[in-house]
Amino acid sequence: MPVMLAAAVDYSTILLSLFIILAAAKIMAEIFERLKQPAVVGEILAGVIIGPSLLGWVEPTELIGIIAEVGVIFLLFMVGLETKPQDILRVGKRAFLVGTLGVIFPFIAGYGIAMWWDGSFVEAMFIGAALVATSVGITARVLGSLGLLDRETSRIILGAAVIDDVLGLIILSVVSGIGRGGVDLTAVAKTAGLAITFTVVVGLLGSRLFNRLGPRIENLKSGNSLFTFGLILCLGLSVLSMYFGVAAIIGAFLAGMALAETTEGNHKVHQLTSGVTEFLVPFFLVNIGMQLNLSVFKDADVVVLAIIITVAAVTTKFIGGGLGVLGMSKREIAQVGVGMIPRGEVGIVVAQIGLGMAVISQQFFASVLFMAVATTLIAPPLIKIFFAEDKDNDGIMDEFEERDVSEEYSRIG
């Protein structure tokens, strides 16, 4: 089928959507920055406003979903570029505890609430699963824009998000099995084994490999070779991670980490990448906002359920995550706790799988959707507050007006 460039495709309408999304996101970001609020919240709200819930100017189409996905992939790639494997390994135990406890608590809460709300067993398992996975993109964006990715607690959050994702995958495969009528434990073990092996092998060996390859890549003829190589590696590991059952963003994060030492001090690679994220990440954030279905509020029952689930999602993740770093200072515990709160796109996908299998009700689905968007809106201000104290000492919070390359590239996007 070689003839598909298609005059039939209405490019002007599609370009108009892209323009509206980008402009709305950036205007709201600017407003929120001026109000000293996180730009991320403004960008997600931009999605609520221009999306089907309110103005209906833009629909969350498949195309926008894909651009959003590529956006969050490059966001995590960028975060990876600023994270060396040993940074994560050094906080490994704590990250593991945070990830694990931050999965167990929300799962139990989701399961309990759904059972209490007269949900079926399968339904309750799905709601539990939907409450599990942290959307690390939101936290990474906020921490990156504050220049805080090098904090110990930031690294614990990043490490925990990887573990969180792998555990979420295992839970989802168990729950989907139950939904289909029976769990194939061998298949689950295989899924888990592949995911863990992939993550560990790439995480540990990637960096060593590219430290050797780096100089050779820089000698390639075509322009910006290291950045180009990074783009290809980022997309390649994203795809590969999906085939191994892990989220694409985990692969992208590992790709960034593999290049972190090679590109250390290489401002150009960071800046070229931030050109891409600056363009694409707004689509990720707006797309989350566009998922919100405000018609939920027509049904008082659903409102109650949505609020209960949201409160549970926030508190259990905060407590679970916080428990994982018991022994650190109170502020650090709070930092890790709030950093794990955002659920965003991951919870939505789990709920959609449940809906697709016809094992969860529209009520539950709407509530999870609400929770997913609400947690992404609640978390950033909390992250800013609990991390802000660190920064006030350095006075960095007031340096927003400054514009120099070294500051800019340390911002994500």
Added chain:
Amino acid sequence: MPVMLAAAVDYSTILLSLFIILAAAKIMAEIFERLKQPAVVGEILAGVIIGPSLLGWVEPTELIGIIAEVGVIFLLFMVGLETKPQDILRVGKRAFLVGTLGVIFPFIAGYGIAMWWDGSFVEAMFIGAALVATSVGITARVLGSLGLLDRETSRIILGAAVIDDVLGLIILSVVSGIGRGGVDLTAVAKTAGLAITFTVVVGLLGSRLFNRLGPRIENLKSGNSLFTFGLILCLGLSVLSMYFGVAAIIGAFLAGMALAETTEGNHKVHQLTSGVTEFLVPFFLVNIGMQLNLSVFKDADVVVLAIIITVAAVTTKFIGGGLGVLGMSKREIAQVGVGMIPRGEVGIVVAQIGLGMAVISQQFFASVLFMAVATTLIAPPLIKIFFAEDKDNDGIMDEFEERDVSEEYSRIG
């Protein structure tokens, strides 16, 4: 319809396509650079190889078409950033002549060949129209990667491409009218008037406006404000230009030009933009290559027709364009002539409209498709040869290995 993030969408397959396209393009670019050939040719050939013609690994889907379109939009935006309005105005008369003669000659040739090949009158008009429009993206990419956008002949080519596009639009609206059974001259005049007014007004006033606004934009709170503003302006003017009947890339080029003085010496805006083009332009080039339908070669008649049309497309554009700058040196005449040769996506779209209206045959369609891809492959080496002499004196051709910021950002992408 708020529920569309869709677990149903197969992200891994789509991401895999993106990965294959990017990797294939960059590998071929590297090979061609080493052979001292233009990288562009390698990237287009990558599309031929991985597309339906040969390996069939990737199909030219609507999604890829859109990414390609956004890619060429940012490419022209980047070219605009390096072009001040007065640069174009200074060569205005010559650009006008090149644009006009470069439209008349190919149109007559296309019309004549189609009539001689037993085409209908409508068919012949369409083939003429399909031969008209230069795909300036290809030329801009080659000149940009050689750092030659500041040459007088480069500016003549850019200016001529704008005029070429407007004339192409007028011809297409006349020809489509004939195809539908009657030309509404008032409508054609209105289309032409709007397109010309839009281009002239934005081209002349845009720059003045943003020279004043520039400092204010830089004071915005959100990060990379000038680049962000550029992104929004680029998409906005692309959409607007489509509504005024002009190609999106013309709007993007005007957007870049409007900011050219404001961002002069602003390496960061250039570098952030080149991050985006480095990522997206390969999709534009590969997508052209994927349009090629090698099954054409099964029919000897079509092969003959395709070759005749291609030879005519190359020679008439070269002669028409060259005549427009009569009086310049021979080398400069040749530079302008070869710079106008690539047809690429524009010719394909015209032919597709004709096919959609069922007024041109599959034979003619296949031949135009072949011509469009062939001219984009033929032109870059010629551009490199005719412009190379300029550079050899400066020794810049040999500086490819050098890697410093100032050189990198002057490369397009």
